[in-house]
Amino acid sequence: MLIKVQFEGKKKYIKLEEVSFLDFHSAVQQKFLIPEDTTLKVTDDHGIEVDEDVFPELATNKEMCFIIHTDDELPFAETSKGSTDFSDLTEFGASSNQTEYVTVTTCDLTVLQQGVVEVPSSPSLTDTLSVSSSLSSSDSGSQIIQPLLDSVHARNNIMQILSSKPAGLTVIKEYEETGSLKDSTRRLMVNIIVAHMREKEGRAVSKGAKEFHAFGIVSLFPTLKDPYSKKGYEHFYDIQSNTGFLEWRMKTVQRKSRTSSTSQSRVELKGGPTLLRTVGALDDQRMGDECMEAMSLLHHTTDHDTVFKKMKETFHYRQQILHDPQRSADVLQMFPRFLDVKGLISQDFSLMFGAEVASRFLEKWSTSFKEKVIQEARKLKETALLKRHLKAALKEDSDTTDDPEWDSDMASLFILLHLLTPQPAGRKQPKKISVEEATTHLVKFYKSCQSLDDHLLTTEGNPQPYLLASGTSKAQVSTFYIVMDRKILPCQSCTSLGAFDELFKSHFVFGVKYDDALSSLYTFVQTTVYNIDIGTTEETPKVKELRARLLNKH
Template structure:
């Protein structure tokens, strides 16, 4: 009888537990299932929104001319190449205008953008908050959909431009963005001035690196001073004769892990993906030559071509070309011209000053010195017409230092290369991911390379 009573008591006790208590006595596996069920409504809502958006785009493609071609190519290749991506955006924008007029609601634009990346996961940007901002970003009113809408609105309004959405100044994060200095043992006042004086005359490399490290904060203050930022190389001339100082300053800004990103990522998979994507572009003789050099094919092995790494890096300029000319950019340069803003060849028998003296502007570039483009003996970074020697002898190391020089000397990206450098900043070095402004082209390329 007592056992029956105990059993009844146990049953009664269990039945009186709250739902939380019920979970606590269940097996871990069952508890996880029940907890998931309790937490699922919101997730289901998100899934429903994605599913509905996906269906919206899919039905559009199934009913509009050319839509089936996009779906068919994706089923066959799991890719949506640029020509079809442009056609997809045109179809989406046309459908919105047809239903809502020239100013469709923001939530409609967002729904279509979500539908595109849900239907075609290869187009989703893995670094963006939502993954579809390169198609439409409601915060900035930018993206492929927004661009197409603006173009169509302009056509309908006789070419008149509508006022653009103002951008948050904090989104302009890049080489000139002021960053806090967390370095220890920084010299100030008379001690700093003494260290700067010592640096000018010291021949002890270890002392040079130490004093440069201890005066890092002072250099950052100079960089942020608009009247003194161009005096860095005259105040700290050891940059011009001591290899490794640019890398040291960059590491003090971002740490060794960030500093090593390019060298870690490039050879493992990124280079191959860049070459593959470049093969989808419309070929020109220069582009064809760069691809052959990057692939190290026999056809590309002549004295006028760069080595494999440099050629592949230059393909990024083709994938993220200079922006078109306009009122804000009266001078448009070609992709071929933009390549010389990254690297220039200098024959080793000629005077170095012949090349640097004719250059105007502060934007740094690589000067590759050798007998041919594929046989380089030394690399320099040219800043303000002055030569900063590179420690390493490889082209990928030279490009690594070129990128870092922008931050170390507080120099903005070359306007023609802004998208390319922004891609390198966020996608390769992972600096200010989600915080700096990126064009839809940058996000689109990242989606292609990382998916």
């Protein structure tokens, strides 16, 4: 829709997609380059004021021409006689009972005297003087005074914006001291001004407002003006091409805002082993040189009690390292006692969550979950692998003459894998991993007569830990180890449940994410058995469904 508009004797057409009073105001400001903070009044050609409620109906009249007036209370407003009124210039240094003055810089005085802008050799924001507004009575002054006043208005606007922010004062100070702005300071200034415009106008900042602020920047900081461009401020905002530092920053903020609003629609859950936790105050935590001394002692002492004591004293420091991407891979090198002293994983886990949480899996699995998991698995479509696991869990004799299966407790964990079938490792790996393959991500068997180093030579440096069971057979395991990054950590427990308990805890102790193939299993154990990060951990619908079934089963 085309609407006829008149402002200061100039008539132009305004194009609107929808008949909206607010859109009309914004379009008028853009078309006539009216500053954003100027209050506008709209009347018809008879002088009758047009309000928002009647505007849509009047806008449909093709003969209607809307007249735009600026509020009489604003600085530089036109009087009824068409002359410039200085009676309200108090914010620029004028007083109602004194001769009207406007504060200008040396640069502005040059404009008044010569009619051209000459940037002073040493521009200063505080080098000001007063010029009588009576200059406007002369013919030459009347041709110069309005652009000058617009410049002062725009400059003072930018000064007010920057002065209201501590970072903005930094911008002003740098210009005062150097006569220019570094790239980083210029970006800071642009960020502050764009934030102000969005606060004043919302997301849809008018072109007129952006141009007004660009004009204000070069008015406040004359050396930033481009002498080879038409207006001098196009690098901050060019209304013709809609480009410049202000526009680029505006688009960046809008893009981030859209991304943020999209992500906010979905609550991000971050619970689990990689979460940086605030651990309660612990006694005797070593810091600085004392921590380094404790770590040095750990490398040499053979006293078992001293190792546990010094590992406890360096717990906070170790947590800082584990959540530092630059140093987390070196934790076993910095604390090598994990590699030869059993029980240190359990101690760190207890320091994180307390003894009660640390004991939940061993207390609950056999009494509250194992039998229910087996009952749920009986409802599944039977496969040869599931059948073998069920027989082992129930301690029934196997029908095959193959090597014996794992013991009852380990088999019950495999059955949990049947209930929580492994998901694809990622979008780029759509192939679904089998339960049988997933069990090898959980535990591998190695005969005790063979060297553990030989096993490490055949395995990749997988950051996700897994169990290495050593013994004469799967059913007769004598020792468990945790393998992580081709390092072997001895388990304190000799039972499969105890070893799995330590394996699970190692994820939290070393801040390692779950293996993709075992993620649902570990998440179920974390939230449902240990009751860690309930409600803040992302769970699949299958995990939630199984929990509901087991906890509601009597």
